[in-house]
Amino acid sequence: MSLLIASCKNEWLDVKPSKMLVDASTLADFQGILDNNNLLNKAPALGFLSADNFYVSVASWQATTSTLQRNTYVWADDLYEAETQNPDWTNAYARILVSNVVLDGIEKFERTHGVSEESKVLRGAALFFRSFDFLNLAQIFCMPYGNQEYQAYGLPLKLNSNVNERPDRAKIDETYFRVVNDLQEACSVLPATITYKTRPSKAAAYGLLARAYLFMQEYDKALRYADSCIRIGPDLLDYNTLLSSANYPLPALNDEVILHADLAVYSLNYGTAFNVDSNLYNSYLDTDLRKTLFFRAQADGIKYRGSYSGSAISFGGISISEMFLIHSECQA
Amino acid sequence: MKQNLRIGEGYAPTRSNLNQRYIRCISLMAVLTTMCLYAVKQASAQEAEPAATAVADTITAVRDTLAIEEVQVSTGYQRIPKERATGSFAQPLEHVFKSRISTDILSRLDGITSGMVFNANTGNTINGSYDINVRGRSTINANDQPLIVVDNFPYYGDLIDINPNDVAQITVLKDAAAASIWGARAGNGVIVITTKSAKNNQQLRVSATANTAIADKADQYYNPFFLPSDAYIEIERFLFEQGKYDNDLNNTISFPVVSPAIEIMANEHLSSQDSLSLVNKLKKIDVREQNHRFFFTNPTLQQYALNISGGTDAATFYLSGGYDQSKLDLKFNNNQRISLNAVTTYNPLKSLTLSAGIHFTQRKDNRDGTFDAISQRTESYYPYIEYLNPDGGASPITYYYRQSYINQAANSGFLDWRFTPLDELGMTTDQANTLNVRVLTGLNYQIWEGLTAGIKFQYQRLSNENKRLHPQNTFAARDLVNRFSAVDEAGQVISYHVPVGGYLERTFALQTAYNFRAQLNYARVFGKHRVDALAGYEINESTGSSDYYMLFGYDDALATHTPVNSSGYFQTNPSGMASLPSNAALSASVDRFRSTYFLGSYTFADKYIFTTSARIDGSNYFGVATNQKSVPLWSVGTKWNIDQETFYDITWLPKLSLTATYGHSGNLDRMTTGISTFLYINGARLTNLRYAVLRSVGNPDLRWEKIGQAKFGFEFALTDHRISGSVEYFTKRGTDLIGTTTLAPSSGVINYRGNYSEMKGHGMDIQLQSINIRGRFGWRTNLLLNTAFDRVTRYDIxxxxxxxxxxxxxxxxxxxxxxxxxxxxxxxxxxxxxxxxxxxxxxxxxxxxxxxxxxxxxxxxxxxxxxxxxRPTVFGGLINTFDYGRLSLTVSLNFKGGYxxxxxxxxxxxxxxxxxxxxxxxxxxxxxxxxxxxxxxxxxxxxxxxxxxxxxxxxxxxxxxGDHVRLQDILLGYKIPFRESRSGIRDIEVLASVSNVGIIWKATNINLDPDMIPSSPNTSYPRQVSLSVGLKANF
Structure with missing residues (x-):
């Protein structure tokens, strides 16, 4: 009889068909999904590939099989030619899908179990990750904030986990507003202290807001959020404590890191594939610890080893040093 | 570097097994014909038989054959006379279905059921089950098998648990008007099975059946993946000369098997003459002949069934019991089934009926895997294997490791590592026990005239327990111990990671299903108008779980075992590292369905019939959005009995009616779900946390596949039913079929499975029956001719x-x-x-x-x-039935073509x-x-x-x-009536049949049965000729 009564409720059909499957219905599941730092703590790297502070040898450029990478590096008009996928775009949206699965899941969870402190934090974390990706994507795939000519070409703001729904591109303004609004909500719920720097904190949300407003050229706001971040964020590293003998002297999750993220790995931005511009390298005084901690001069060029990822992978997260930079830039 | 091999020249092709079959088949037919003639002689000797009864018998026989037009058809929700149905309902030819002797139901339907094809060489048939399509294929990736309904509810488990002797009726629902009442699970058609029960005021009836069958041994010479020893050895010699075995011969790490022939060739101590004569000895051996002798046996079946039924005006009962015992192709492979049924109804009031039933089946399957263990090991399945040594004892064969290693291991304290097939045979216990219990209760109450309310409840519990015991002296047990033995530096065994002894594997699987249905029925006649309607609500939950464990050092006599270190990673012998075989596994699943449905029909003056149905399904296989939308699957149908019109005056065509139906049914893919699923992984990078990875992206819009079908047909009968039948044309369109598509990357996924494909299908079902000769000698013919074509119309990848x-x-x-x-x-x-x-x-x-x-x-x-x-696009059967007095002979051909x-x-x-x-x-x-x-x-x-x-x-x-025509079976029946018998016997039926007689025509001239195409050396034996005899006494 209880079966009968239960069957009349809508939830009766929501049970997962196999117990082997984790269907993301508990807060612990959501935390587990967000702890997949191999997926979520990543940032696109095509911007890095097209930047001018490093160069690759002609030989290694020619050896690169990816058309997209080679064309990005030389700023070709057609980046893709015959290629159809852009990993920066595809992977960012794969992350956004996971954030949306968590956001939809929490909404459903809160409907039956009520809102709790924990559910709010997880919602804030998912909003943070989604905003992090939107903001990163906007830097590569959209004209800068304020551009009127290409205003219509913002990002497709995918805000739910239904893959069948395909949003059109939003306006550039809308894209940024979405990011700052979501981040402001995240700020209000994320905890000030966290155990793992792969998880978003209040400081990380302030930091990302500061970065967003800097991109939007709203310097007073950027200054305010950078300031808030510095206030609750970690201190700077004392470079005297670092071991220059280590392969990568700056460890992952070091004191300055607020949120860990790796840049996407391409063959041109990984390890010793690229060389640092010697003008930049030479601008450091020999007594500057950074000259030895960040770089290694080799026969084939000057290699970078100062990644906050503590490896051959470039850092793409948020650090307190970046906040000091924003802080200074906004006051300039 | 091309070289020609010159071996096996002039080798004669193996004799044609098909010809051999013809000879056997003809001799069996001769035996049967003799039986017939004898029976005819006996019958004509009984001159006392008055001619009138013979005519009556013939009429009964004719009526039996026409029964298909008189019977009611069952949809699982209602029973309706076929005349008032617009849908396509097919029923197997009753006299063939009843005369075939088999343990299971489905095999009896082959070739005698309109629109139904039994596919061969598919994934399902390889796993030993049937692969059936009704009116062709309606899906690309989802389940393609019809829904099986037993006693009004979807059936879980294996149909082998239902004894054919307890089956009252089978109806196949083919078009939308017939099937769409089963909604989201009806897309592949529905097979509705109704088991026997008794009627009110029915005399006490007892019926006893005894059947037995025996078949040929499996044909060892059929499989083309074989080379005779001489050719095989010459290939080995060639490869040996090319140095292909050098690595194996010099391998003292893993000691791979080296064939006996290569061992001889590589043996430098042998003179070339000795070597040659030893190899020549091997060339004379044929493992197939030994397989036939030592491992295979004649499959047999013994079947006994008894049922008792009766009824008063207040109650009815039906009790039955059955026992089946089959021996399969391979020795020590057999199964037993016990089935018990009790069904009763009781009317405490005239308007109230209570019913209850319990159906119990217990099945035991015994398996012996010795032959598979030899033949599935391609590396050591040589055509010159010898199971006996020269003095006639069981001989070990080259297996797993090189002989020299096995000899050496014997001196290092290992257990005997030899594999002796004939000693292994029958040593391992591999037994599956299945228990299938269905309990049904129901209540029917007449509220007022024409309106009744009913409630039905069914609980089904299916448990399967498998025990595989490898005793200490089996190769599997010895090999496991040896592989995990710890050795010292000298290679001597010092201790065991797997304790010396046998090991036991146990699997338990349990499935339970609850079904509940509440239904209102309305039937009323107002003058020339007749209205029938029903509406109902039903829910269905099925849960399944299974677990598996393994015990080492197991002693069956004491049921004791020794714990092992299951997480350890050990050095194994002869080389490598491994953990002990995984010794536990668990799984669990839940299916839920919730449905509301409606069926209605309106008949005017028995001339015009309109029917409609609608059903809304919800399921945990669909996405949330789909369950909320509640979109019905529906059908409409109409039938025009032209022969009832006043203007109709074609006297030679007394029966003529036209039907047209259209509607939708659905189908499910149990591999795709509406929810996103994740998999937990331990040890995230940087944090070492447990994290969850997205495994499949949920699709909130995931819905059933939708199959629309339109059907047009007519039914006719000439005067005296000389020729009667029906012709139907159908066209199907599958939309929302599960398929893979490419999504915009901004959705987060690129390749995605969902309702993205489409297909179309069409075909004809023609059923004809002709009464060729009437009289004491009667001859009638049934032809079932079906076509079914399909084509994909959308697939995004x-x-x-x-x-x-x-x-x-x-x-x-x-x-x-x-x-x-x-x-x-x-x-x-x-x-x-x-x-x-x-x-x-x-x-x-x-x-x-x-x-x-x-x-x-x-x-x-x-x-x-x-x-x-x-897959076959043209298929069907041609059944000729000859009657002479009480003797009847049925010859069934079945054909498949267009593939x-x-x-x-x-x-x-x-x-x-x-x-x-x-x-x-x-x-x-x-x-x-x-x-x-x-x-x-x-x-x-x-x-x-x-x-x-x-x-x-x-x-x-x-x-x-693939086109071919098969002589499916020849059935011979003789019915002896006992008019006034003191024993109470009313009649005795004697049946004899030959089945799987053979292929009488095929399009290809290769020596293969198109229904059994081998894909490897160790599978696929064509169905063997079998001979059955049965006796049925009715009291």
């Missing part, structure tokens, strides 16, 4: 060459969804024959003959040669591969110029050019037409 070529509709290989072509299609690379110079296979590139294999293999998928469907398959041939890449995969086509290969006129089999080249092999494997010369 395009397949590449290899996918299209590899899928050949055979052996469970995958679907080939290419727009415009059938779901199962057969493609090939056009062949240009063999090169007369060197016997290389040739193809075409842009019309030019070419041997550029990489280019030939990568031609544009559009340029592949398309042969046709891989293709790829046959195997020699492949030098696998023939000269890691182990020799033999194929008899090697003997027919091109050897000298001129051979290209006689053979398609390419010449030998060594080293192998893989592209050349792949080209030949996929070339058009290996595609065969």
């Amino acid at each position: 395009s397949l590449n060459n290899t996918q299209m070529l590899a899928a050949d509709g055979l052996n469970g290989k995958g679907v080939v969804p290419v727009v415009g072509k059938p779901v199962y299609s057969v493609y090939s690379l056009a062949s240009a024959g063999l090169d007369p110079e060197n016997g290389n296979p040739r193809g075409y590139i842009d019309g030019q003959v070419s041997q550029d294999y990489p280019a030939l293999l990568s031609i544009n998928p559009e340029k592949l040669r398309y042969h046709g469907s891989g 293709y398959f790829r046959r195997s041939s020699v492949n030098y890449a696998t023939l000269f591969g890691n182990s020799i995969l033999p194929h008899k086509d090697f003997l027919y290969r091109w050897q000298t110029p001129g051979d290209e006129a006689k053979t398609n089999v390419p010449s030998v080249v060594y080293p192998v050019d893989k592209g050349r092999e792949d080209f030949y494997r996929y070339s058009s010369v290996l595609i065969e037409k």
Whole structure:
């Protein structure tokens, strides 16, 4: 009889068909999904590939099989030619899908179990990750904030986990507003202290807001959020404590890191594939610890080893040093 | 570096097994004919038989055959007279269904049920179950088997648990008007099985049945993946000379098996003469003959059934019991089934009926895997294996490790590591116990005239418990202990990680299903108007779980075992590292359905009939959005009995009616779900946290596949039913079919499974019955002719060459969804024959003959040669029944056509591969110029050019037409009535039959049964001829 009564409720059909499957219905599941730092703590790297502070040898450029990478590096008009996928775009949206699965899941969870402190934090974390990706994507795939000519070409703001729904591109303004609004909500719920720097904190949300407003050229706001971040964020590293003998002297999750993220790995931005511009390298005084901690001069060029990822992978997260930079830039 | 092998020349082809079959079949037919003649003589001797009763018998017989038009059809929700139904309801030819002798129900339907085809060589048939399509195929990736309904509810488990002697009626629901009441699960058609019960005021009836059957042993000479020892050894010699075995012979790490022939060739202590004579001795051995003798046996069946039924005006009962015992092809492989049923109804009030039933089946399956353990080990399945040593005792064979290692291990404290097949036979206990219990209760109450309310509840519990005990002296147990024995530096065993003793594997699986249904029925006649309607609500929950464990050092006598370190990682013998075999596994699943439905029909003056149905399904397999929308699946139908019109005056055609129906039904894919699922993984990078990875992206819009079907048909009968039948044309359109599509990357996924595909289908179901001769000698013919064609109309992912070529509709290989072509299609690379110079296979590139294999293999998928469907598109049966007095003889032919398959041939890449995969086509290969006129089999080249092999494997010369006609069975029945018998016997029926008689025509001239195409050396024996005798007494 209880079966009968239960069957009349809508939830009766929501049970997962196999117990082997984790269907993301508990807060612990959501935390587990967000702890997949191999997926979520990543940032696109095509911007890095097209930047001018490093160069690759002609030989290694020619050896690169990816058309997209080679064309990005030389700023070709057609980046893709015959290629159809852009990993920066595809992977960012794969992350956004996971954030949306968590956001939809929490909404459903809160409907039956009520809102709790924990559910709010997880919602804030998912909003943070989604905003992090939107903001990163906007830097590569959209004209800068304020551009009127290409205003219509913002990002497709995918805000739910239904893959069948395909949003059109939003306006550039809308894209940024979405990011700052979501981040402001995240700020209000994320905890000030966290155990793992792969998880978003209040400081990380302030930091990302500061970065967003800097991109939007709203310097007073950027200054305010950078300031808030510095206030609750970690201190700077004392470079005297670092071991220059280590392969990568700056460890992952070091004191300055607020949120860990790796840049996407391409063959041109990984390890010793690229060389640092010697003008930049030479601008450091020999007594500057950074000259030895960040770089290694080799026969084939000057290699970078100062990644906050503590490896051959470039850092793409948020650090307190970046906040000091924003802080200074906004006051300039 | 091309060399020609010259071996096996002049080897005569193996004798045609089909011819052999003909001979056997003809002799069996002769026996049967003699039986017939004897019975006829006996019958005519009984001159006392008055002519009038003979006529009465004939009339009864005729009525029996016409019963199909008089019976009611059952949908699982209602029973309606066939005249008032607009839908397509098929029923197996009753007299054949009842006379066939078998343990299961489904095999009896083959060839006698309109619109139903039994596919062969599919994934399902390889696993030992049936593969049935009703009116062709309606899905690409989802479940393609019809829904089975037993006693009004969807059935879980294996239909083998239902004793055919307890079956009252089978109805197959083919079109939308018939099936769509089953909603989201009716897309592949529905088979509705109703078990027997008693009627009110029915005399006490007792019926006892005893059947027995025996079949031929499996044909060891059928499989083409075989080379006789002499040819095999010459290949070994050739490879040995090429140095192919040098590594194995010098391998003192893992000691791989080296064949007895190679051991002789490599033995430097033997003189070349001794070596030759030893090898020549091996050449005379044929393992098939020994397999036949030592491992195979004649399959037999014994079946006993008894049922008692009766009824008063207030109550009825039906009790039955059955016992079946079958022995299968291989010795020590057998099963037993006990079935018990009790069904009762009680009317406490005239308007109230209570019913209850319990159906219980217990099944025991015993298996012995010794033969599989030998034959599935390709590396050591030599054609010259000897199971006996010269003095007649059981002999060990070369198995797993090299002989020298096994000898050495015996001196190092290991357990005996030899494998002696004839000692192993029957030693392992591998027993499955299945218990299937269905409990039904129901209540029916007449509220007022024409309106009744009913409630039905069913609980089904299906448990399956498997015990596989490998006693201490079995090879499997000894090998496990030896592999995990710890050894010292000298290689001496010092301790055991797996305790010495047997080991036990246990699996428990449990499935329970609850069904509940509440239904209102309304039936009323107002003058010329008749209204029938019903509406109901039902829920269905089925949960399944299984667990598996393994115990080591197990002693069955005491039921004790020794705990082991299951997480340890050990050094194994002869080499490597491994953990103990995984000793536990768990799984659990839940299916839920919730449905509301409506059925209505209106009849005017028995001339015009309109029917409609609608059903809303919800399921945990659908996405949330779908469950909320509640979109119904519906149907409409109409029938016009023209013969009832006043203007109708065609006297030679007394019966004529037209029907047309249209509607939708659905289908499910249990592999896709509406929710996103994740998998937990331990130890995230940087944090070492447990994290969850997205495994499948949920699809909130996931819905059932939708199959629309329109049907037009007519039914007719000539005067006296001389010829009667029906012709129906159907067209189907599947939309929202599960398929893979490419999504915009901004959705987060690129390749995505969902409701993205479409297909179409059409065909005809023709049923004809003619009464050719009436009288004391009667002859009638039933013809079932069906066609079913399908083609994919939308599939978003395009397949590449290899996918299209590899899928050949055979052996469970995958679907080939290419727009415009059938779901199962057969493609090939056009062949240009063999090169007369060197016997290389040739193809075409842009019309030019070419041997550029990489280019030939990568031609544009559009340029592949398309042969046709891989599944039958034309099929049916032709059944002739002859009566003479009380004797009847039924001959059933069944045919399949309009399809293709790829046959195997020699492949030098696998023939000269890691182990020799033999194929008899090697003997027919091109050897000298001129051979290209006689053979398609390419010449030998060594080293192998893989592209050349792949080209030949996929070339058009290996595609065969599957069309064939099979003599399914010959049934002989004799009914002895006892008019005034003191024993209470009313009649006795005697049945005798020959089944699987053989193929009487096939389109291909290769020696293969198109319904049994072997894909490896150790599977696939064609169905054997079997002879059955049965007795049924009615009291």
